[in-house]
Amino acid sequence: MGRPRGFDEAEVVRSAAGLFAGRVYDGVSVDDLVTHLGVHRNSLYKTFGSKRGLYLAALRWYVEHEIGVLAASLRRVRDFEEATRLVSDAGAGLDFLLLAAAERAPVDDEVAVEVNRALDVIDEAVGTFxxxxxxxAALLGVRLRAKAGADRAGASPGSSPTR
Incomplete structure (x- = not known):
């Protein structure tokens, strides 16, 4: 009989979604996951199979929960201006979707399926007003512009951001 799992899988997936929302897939190492999630490397591999397996689980959780919550809020707005404010206020809540769409969806069919599922959920919600x-696309562009502005906070016009 195997040892019982020493971690809450749902909590690990949720925490991984937060980590992947802040950095591109290739910017998160297995060591980063182990450190951030507090789960042993062997346990991660046994449960999720690979970093990609955890990424997909995190993306699916994110679409179901984070995008689902955003869509529910979008269904209650009356017009595009109100939706723009809502998306601006959502802040980092859209970052995982944007990163997945730009970085992983073009090279990973399963990620593309999840990104398109998220976009369909948002489309349906936006279609109510x-x-x-x-x-x-315009609402996601609002978040991209806000993100670019936030990343350049304190930079003078025409200067490049320091990395």
Missing amino acids: TAVPQAT
């Missing part, structure tokens, strides 16, 4: 087909 507008018939404009590009509305989801």
Whole structure:
């Protein structure tokens, strides 16, 4: 009989989603996951199979929970201006989707499926107050612009951000 799991799998997946939302997939090492999640490397591999397996579990959790909550809020707005404020206020809540769409979806079919599922959920919610087909793209662009502005906070016009 095997030893009982020493960690809460749902909590690990949720925490991993937060880590992946802050950095690109290739910017998160297995060592980062072990340190951040407090789970032994062998346990991670036994439970999720690989870093990619954990990433997919985290992305699925994120689409179900974070995007689901955002969509529920979007269904309650009356117009695009209110939706723009809501998305701006959502802040980092959209970052995992944006990173997954830009970095992993073009090279990983399973990630592309999850990204498209998230976009479909947002499209459906946005469709409650507008018939404009590009509305989801415009709302995601609001977050991208806000993120770019936040990353450049304190930079003078025309200067490049320091890394």
